[in-house]
Amino acid sequence: MKKTVPAHPHAIAAREDRRAAAIAMGVDEAFIATLVDRFYAAIRRDALLGPIFDERIHDWPAHLAQMNRFWQSILLGAGNFTGNPMAKHLAIPTIGESHFQHWLGLFYATLRDVAPSEGAVALVGARARMIAESLLTGIAVHRDRDPDITRRMVLPHV
Structure with a gap:
C-alpha cells in the first residue's frame, strides 16, 4: 500500500498565501462559477469549438461541475478535482494549436x-495559458511525436 506523506508546513502556508491573494483579487468560488458558466456558454455557441464539445459532452451540468472543481483546484488550491485532462484531450484526434x-x-x-x-x-489568464500550453505540449509529444513543439508554439497572452 502506498503511504501518504503529509504536506510540509511551508508548502501548506504557501498554498494558503496563494489562496488568500487570489481571494483578495476577487477570485473566489462565486467568480469561478460565473466564469465557467459564461465561458462554456460561449463555447457551446462557437462554430469551431462547439461541435467538438457537443460530440463529447452528454451531461452539461456534470461537465460544468467538473470544470468548477478543476478551476477551484487550479486557482484556489481546493484539491477537489479528480480527472485526467491530458487523456481527454489526447483522445481528440483533430485538436491542435489553432x-x-x-x-x-x-x-x-x-x-x-x-x-x-x-x-x-x-x-x-496566466493559469489558462499555462494549461493550454501544457495540454498542447502533451498532445504534440504523445500523440504527434513532435518534441520540438514548444519552440514553435504561438499562444496568445491575456
Whole structure:
C-alpha cells in the first residue's frame, strides 16, 4: 500500500498565501462559477469549438461541475478535482494549436467580461495559458511525436 506523506508546513502556508491573494483579487468560488458558466456558454455557441464539445459532452451540468472543481483546484488550491485532462484531450484526434489559440481567445474575452479586478485577469489568464500550453505540449509529444513543439508554439497572452 502506498503511504501518504503529509504536506510540509511551508508548502501548506504557501498554498494558503496563494489562496488568500487570489481571494483578495476577487477570485473566489462565486467568480469561478460565473466564469465557467459564461465561458462554456460561449463555447457551446462557437462554430469551431462547439461541435467538438457537443460530440463529447452528454451531461452539461456534470461537465460544468467538473470544470468548477478543476478551476477551484487550479486557482484556489481546493484539491477537489479528480480527472485526467491530458487523456481527454489526447483522445481528440483533430485538436491542435489553432483550437487552443481560439479557446484562449474565448476564455480571455469571457475573463475580461467577468473578472472583478485586473489582478484577477492577470492571474487567471496566466493559469489558462499555462494549461493550454501544457495540454498542447502533451498532445504534440504523445500523440504527434513532435518534441520540438514548444519552440514553435504561438499562444496568445491575456
